[in-house]
Amino acid sequence: MQAISFDVAKLLAGGLVLTSFLMLYQVRLPAVLNVLALHSLILALAVAWQAHVQSEPALYITAAITLIFKAILIPEALRRIVEKLGIHREIENVTNLGITMLAGVGLVALSLEVMLPVTMHADLLTRTDVALALSVVLLGLLLMVTRRNAVSQVAAFLSLENGIDLAAAGAQGMPMVVELSIAFSVLVAILVIGIFLFRIRERFDSVDMQALDAFRGDRR
């Protein structure tokens, strides 16, 4: 039983990292959002599995929140925004994909290298989970840095947040209140970012971040 539970947890966490790589590879916005939904779905599964393994009923609620909000509502909302903005057919201008993927591989290696010795005394389940969660966070950051479009930056931010959630679920004894507040803060962030996207669009006829930079004052 111990072996099975460990293998499944590792499979789901690994699946999350793999999905992050998938997102890194997508250049069309609807595709990015689809992968984000998949990313959140896998996270929900991973959290549910943790709930089962740790026999922690509170974690089921977290999994349900993740499933409803992050896997269904938020991607759907973003998809509508993209359609409303009329940019769903655009191909995003990204930095060299090959190099980005290689950098991603390097980041995963780095996070394993850092995390495995640090969590030496934790149990096996937590160790791999935390290491893989850190790689998901780093990949999310990498995605944010390499993308220009505001919507894909939002998607990158959400995937980063998923990584944090994974680590939180893996660490036993995380209080429910913290998880709820994290979920709530993400929701608020999405609302704010959504409003801002439309405002930006109204002003500059684009959600490309480069257009924003050109309008900044006080440049010397």
Place this chain on the structure above:
Amino acid sequence: MIAVLLGIFALLVVGGIGGVISEKAPVFVYVGSFVLTLLLFAGGLSALFAATPMALALPLGIPWIGAHFRLDPMAGFFLAVINLAAAGASLYGIGYGRHEREGARILVFYPWFLAALDLVVIADDAFTFLFAWELMSLVSWALVLAHHHAPEVRRAGFVYLMMASFSGLVLLLTFGLLAGAEGHYAFALMRATRPTPAIAGVALMLALIGTGAKAGLVPLHAWLPLAHPAAPSHVSALMSGVMTKVAIYAFLRITFDLLGAPPAWAAVVVLVLGGLTAGLGILQALLEGDLKRLLAYSTVENIGIIFIGIGLAMAFAASGVAIGAALALSAALFHVVNHAIYKTLLFFGAGAVLSATGEREMDRLGGLIHRLPQTAFAMLIGAAAISALPPLSGFVSEWLTFQAILLRPALPQWGLKLMIPADGALLALAAALTGGCFVKLFGITFLGRPRSNAARQACEVDRFSRAAMLAAAALTLLLGLFPGMLIDALAPVMRELLGVSLAKQSAMPWLSLIPISPARGSYNGLLIFLFMLVSTGLIIFAVHRFASRSLRRAPAWDCGFPDSNPITQYTGASFAQPLRRVFAASLFSAHETVTLPPPGDTAPARIEKTYPDRIWNMFYAPIGFAVGWIATLFNPLQFLTIRRYLAVVFAALVTLLIGLAIWQ
């Protein structure tokens, strides 16, 4: 204890109300501060003579530390000194505050400043102490900036803020070292644990820098002559007379109380810095032409004298000569009281001159003794006291310091044996130069003939200001006549810090001051005063009895030069010129250029003098340059795109992680 805290809280409330009400606000604030500071003065005195220290912990501030307060004899002593001077300043403010243009700017912060000063001395944990310390710095900064329209005031405020933050930072490091790895932030725990000699030495030097920057120890004094004169006069008086004393308190608290016995080498450092401060401070005061800046430089000198006393006490304590340590520390604390009284008095006088004439430049004043007779009298007492003339109080503390210096053969270390006479020489030089400096201040400002219309049309200041000045002058005289009472009052502080105290002075015959033994030296201010009164009376009698009764009238200042133009009088600059040539040419690289017009040209001849500030050029200018250079280097970081910022954060994170991976 609770009464003292309530008093401090009431001061904060008074400031808050003073900012809200508009009419009658000055009177309300200053009368309120006057009453409260008198009460706090009484509280300080009762703590000084209390058998056991009072302590109180309040659940304020950082949760698991709380706010600790404690009133031991030393805190009580400083509380009394602070509030005595503050009461004087508040009384003075009742009158002086009426002429204030920027009323509301001062009225809120003035009582808060007093409250912050009091809080520093009763704080009993590092957090509360630093909070009060920073509050004191910030509020006094706001007071310095009261007249912020003048560019030089803004510059003074900036330099002051920099130095105040620096001193706060260094003290933070000091307490960090003292708290140790376990984080004992309460002073009681710091007292209980003695750090290793290395850590104690570093902490002591940091404390010297942190408190020295606030007290005005050379070379950290650059802000003091800028900031103190910029504030309104009664605030200048408090900053010079009291805030520097709070810094002295902090140094004593850390050195003698929290660290225990200071090492001998630290005494050498303190003695060297104290001697330099005393000498350089008074030389710069001598060269200064601005009334309030002169007083600020003289504060630097007095801080030097106090630090010499503290250094001597450290030296004697390190060598186990307990009675010598008690003598030196008594001298230092006596000087703390003296300076708090006569420096506030002198600043009050400068403020009176300023409000009567609108002038601070001495070379535009003169003859004020006829226009402001009572102010002139009080200033004369203050000037005589600060010049250490018997029977006034200034003489006693400097005499005690010299008595401590003469105990030097009791010390075993050769370094100290050689260092202390050098300090004694510097102290003697400083005392002599102080005399010259204040003869110049009084002579140029109050004697002679008016050099400007403003000085000609001045009239005496209001009665509250005069009452404050005359009361301070009376206190100076009283302390000079009965110094034994203050020495006896200092005994609890000595017992607390050093374990011994000087012999009870009020039991001595004829109210004499005999610190060690009659063979070593004794002083009786009362006898000297009586002798002076009697001999002066006899001379007056003799002159009136035997001299010619015929009245002669002759032109004043007519020494073979019957020129009616007041410009031909001796000026402050001409008074200082011989000393400038002797000392300043090498010390401050002062330079004089004389421009004589060629024969036949009717242009006036000119003499120009320049003093580049060496300490500023050596220490402060390079630091300012380096900071500016680094800031320019990093300036482009302000103008990155959002993605670049994200990339910077990302790169920093990855770099740290890589560092972690390698370090493991």
